[in-house]
Every structure is written in C-alpha cells, then in structure tokens.
Amino acid sequence: xxxxxxxxxxxxxxxxxxxxxxxxxxxxxxxxxxxxxxxxxxxxxxxxxxxxxxxxxxxxxxxxxxxxxxxxxxxxxxxxxxx
Numbered sequence: 001x002x003x004x005x006x007x008x009x010x011x012x013x014x015x016x017x018x019x020x021x022x023x024x025x026x027x028x029x030x031x032x033x034x035x036x037x038x039x040x041x042x043x044x045x046x047x048x049x050x051x052x053x054x055x056x057x058x059x060x061x062x063x064x065x066x067x068x069x070x071x072x073x074x075x076x077x078x079x080x081x082x083x
Contacts, residue, residue, distance in 0.1 A: 007057065007060075020041075
C-alpha cells in the first residue's frame with residue numbers, strides 16, 4: 001500500500017531554500033554569469049522542492065524504522081563510516 005506523509009511545510013521550505021542557495025553558490029563558483037544563473041533559478045526551485053520533499057520523507061521513514069526497531073547509531077559507527 002501507499003503511505004502518505006505530510007511534511008511540515010516550514011521544514012520543507014527551509015531545507016529547500018538551503019539546497020537552492022547551495023546550488024546557486026556552486027554555479028557562481030563554476031563562473032556562470034548572473035543572467036545564466038537567474039534563468040535557471042525557476043527551474044531549479046521546482047526541482048529542489050521535489051527532491052527535498054523526497055529526501056525528507058526518506059529521512060522520516062528511516063527514523064521511524066530505527067525508532068520502531070530500537071536501532072541506535074553509536075559515535076563509533078559514524079567514525080567507521082567516515083573512515
């Protein structure tokens with residue numbers, strides 16, 4: 001079956017704004033002109049909202065699974081993954 005998750009709108013907007021700002025900085029770092037960046041912002045904004053919503057849903061689902069199964073991540077686990 002399908003699971004419907006209502007994402008808190010404010011969290012979605014804030015996260016999407018951070019992702020969009022990062023993408024704009026990346027384009028600036030690559031030396032794209034302000035006109036080129038501005039022309040891509042509308043398309044990027046729509047894409048970022050969709051991908052952010054999916055990412056947040058995945059995070060919520062994984063957190064629910066971890067909570068239901070009493071799975072905890074230890075600092076040593078994180079350090080091993082980083083290494």
